Amino acid sequence: MARTPPLWMLLPLLWASTGAWTEKVSVRAPAEVYSFLSYTAKLPCSLRPLEPNTTEVTQITWLRQEPSGKRRIVAAFHPLRGPHVSEPDRDRMEFAAARQGANPLDGSLTIHRMRPEDEANYTCEITTFPWGTGSASTWLRLFYAPQVSISRSDVPGQQGRKETILTCDVRSNPEPKGYEWSTTTGPLPSSAVPQGSRLLIQPTEESINTTFICRVSNAVGTGQAARRVLLPAPTAKEVVAVWAPGEVHGFLGDTVKLPCNLRFPESKPQNVTQITWKRILESGHVMFTAAEWGHNLLDASLSVHRLHPEDDANYTCEITTLQEGSYSATTWLRVFYAPQVFISRSDTTGQQGRYETTLTCNARGNPEPKSYDWNTTMGSLPPSAVPQGSRLLIQHTEESINATFICHVSNDLGTGQAAMRVEFPAVQQLH
Known part of the structure; x- marks a missing residue:
C-alpha cells in the first residue's frame, strides 16, 4: 500500500522565474521539491523558448552541488546519443520525458529510491542552438524519520x-x-x-x-x-566516593558553580592530597582546568566565570586522597544562548559563463535554531534570490544586484542576525 505523506508535507511546488533568461530562451524549474526516504522524486525542468520553431536543444545537463560547494554532473542528455548518468546513480536516475531522436524541451529528471545524501541543490542547464544556454536550480528536500545508533565511551x-x-x-x-x-x-x-x-x-x-x-x-x-x-x-573497599550533579545549567556570560564533594564513612577519614578538574571535549581531548592544593579540602567545587559556548562540555572532578587513591565524578555543564550568526558565500560557474551565488547562514545556539528568515536592508528579497532554509540562492540575470542580505535566526531564547553585501553586474543578453 502506498504511504501517504503527512499533511504538513503536502506543499505545492514553488515555481518561480528561477531560470537564467536570455533574449530567446529561458529554463523553468521549481525552487523546491519535497520527497521522502526510499520514495521516487521528480525534478521538473522545461524549456520555454520564445521562438520554438527556431530553437534546437543540443544538450541537457543536471548538476548537483556537493557539500564542498563544488558542482558535479550527475546526468546528461544528448538528442542523438541519448542519456548518460554518472556512477553510482546509474540505476536510480533517468530522464522523465527526453527521448533520443527528438527535440527535448522537457529535461525533467527522476530519482528513484531516495537516500539522505540526495538532498542538495540541483541545477538544470539546457543548451540550445542558436540561442545559447539557460539554467534553473531546484533544492531537493528529503524528509525522513530519525536514523539512530548508539556509541559508547568510557572515562576510566x-x-x-x-x-x-x-x-x-x-x-x-x-x-x-x-x-x-x-x-x-x-x-x-x-x-x-x-x-x-x-x-x-x-x-x-x-x-x-x-x-x-x-x-x-x-x-x-x-x-x-x-x-x-x-x-x-x-x-568492597570502594566506600569512598566523589559526588557531583549530573547536570548544571548556565547562560552565556553568567557564572556557574560545578559542585564536587568527597564522601566517606566516619570510620575511614580521608586526607585530600590533590584535586583535578578535567574537561572532556567533543574531540576526546582532555584539558586541565583546575589545580591542586596542599591541604585537606573535601569540597572541590569549581566556579566558571563569563560562560562561553565552548564551555558546554562534560567536566570530571577527580579527588586524590592519601589513604585510598583517586575517585572522580562527572557533570555536564549546559550553556544556553540565543543564536550566534555569520554568513558565508560561495560562487559557482555554469556553462556559458553563467553564475550562481549561494549565501549560507551559519548559526549556533542552544537550544538549536528553529527558523531562518532572509530579507534585505531595503525589505523583501529580489525575484532572483530564492530562500532555501539556511541557504539563499541568488541567480545571475539581466538585472544587476547591489544589495545587503540579512539572515535572521531564532531559537527559544532569542534571535540573532548577520548581514552580507552582494554586488554583481547584469548578465549580458544574447543577440
Missing part, C-alpha cells in the same frame, strides 16, 4: 572505577524534537543520568547489566537504537 578512573557515556547519534530531516532514554525493563536506573542526546552512567556499588534504549522523534516518525552495558560491581 582510579581503583578500576569508570564512568560510561552513551551517545545517541542521529541523522534526520526535520531535526529531532527530543531524545528519550529508557531500558528494556522500563525506567532508567538511578545511576543513569540523561543529558539530551547523551546518557551518563555513573559508578555505583551495584553492578550494571542493562540494555539502554534511545528513542528519537521528529515530525515524520520515530527511530530508536539499543545498546547493552555491562559494568561489574566495585570492590
Whole structure:
C-alpha cells in the first residue's frame, strides 16, 4: 500500500522565474521539491523558448552541488546519443520525458529510491542552438524519520572505577524534537543520568547489566537504537566516593558553580592530597582546568566565570586522597544562548559563463535554531534570490544586484542576525 505523506508535507511546488533568461530562451524549474526516504522524486525542468520553431536543444545537463560547494554532473542528455548518468546513480536516475531522436524541451529528471545524501541543490542547464544556454536550480528536500545508533565511551578512573557515556547519534530531516532514554525493563536506573542526546552512567556499588534504549522523534516518525552495558560491581573497599550533579545549567556570560564533594564513612577519614578538574571535549581531548592544593579540602567545587559556548562540555572532578587513591565524578555543564550568526558565500560557474551565488547562514545556539528568515536592508528579497532554509540562492540575470542580505535566526531564547553585501553586474543578453 502506498504511504501517504503527512499533511504538513503536502506543499505545492514553488515555481518561480528561477531560470537564467536570455533574449530567446529561458529554463523553468521549481525552487523546491519535497520527497521522502526510499520514495521516487521528480525534478521538473522545461524549456520555454520564445521562438520554438527556431530553437534546437543540443544538450541537457543536471548538476548537483556537493557539500564542498563544488558542482558535479550527475546526468546528461544528448538528442542523438541519448542519456548518460554518472556512477553510482546509474540505476536510480533517468530522464522523465527526453527521448533520443527528438527535440527535448522537457529535461525533467527522476530519482528513484531516495537516500539522505540526495538532498542538495540541483541545477538544470539546457543548451540550445542558436540561442545559447539557460539554467534553473531546484533544492531537493528529503524528509525522513530519525536514523539512530548508539556509541559508547568510557572515562576510566582510579581503583578500576569508570564512568560510561552513551551517545545517541542521529541523522534526520526535520531535526529531532527530543531524545528519550529508557531500558528494556522500563525506567532508567538511578545511576543513569540523561543529558539530551547523551546518557551518563555513573559508578555505583551495584553492578550494571542493562540494555539502554534511545528513542528519537521528529515530525515524520520515530527511530530508536539499543545498546547493552555491562559494568561489574566495585570492590568492597570502594566506600569512598566523589559526588557531583549530573547536570548544571548556565547562560552565556553568567557564572556557574560545578559542585564536587568527597564522601566517606566516619570510620575511614580521608586526607585530600590533590584535586583535578578535567574537561572532556567533543574531540576526546582532555584539558586541565583546575589545580591542586596542599591541604585537606573535601569540597572541590569549581566556579566558571563569563560562560562561553565552548564551555558546554562534560567536566570530571577527580579527588586524590592519601589513604585510598583517586575517585572522580562527572557533570555536564549546559550553556544556553540565543543564536550566534555569520554568513558565508560561495560562487559557482555554469556553462556559458553563467553564475550562481549561494549565501549560507551559519548559526549556533542552544537550544538549536528553529527558523531562518532572509530579507534585505531595503525589505523583501529580489525575484532572483530564492530562500532555501539556511541557504539563499541568488541567480545571475539581466538585472544587476547591489544589495545587503540579512539572515535572521531564532531559537527559544532569542534571535540573532548577520548581514552580507552582494554586488554583481547584469548578465549580458544574447543577440
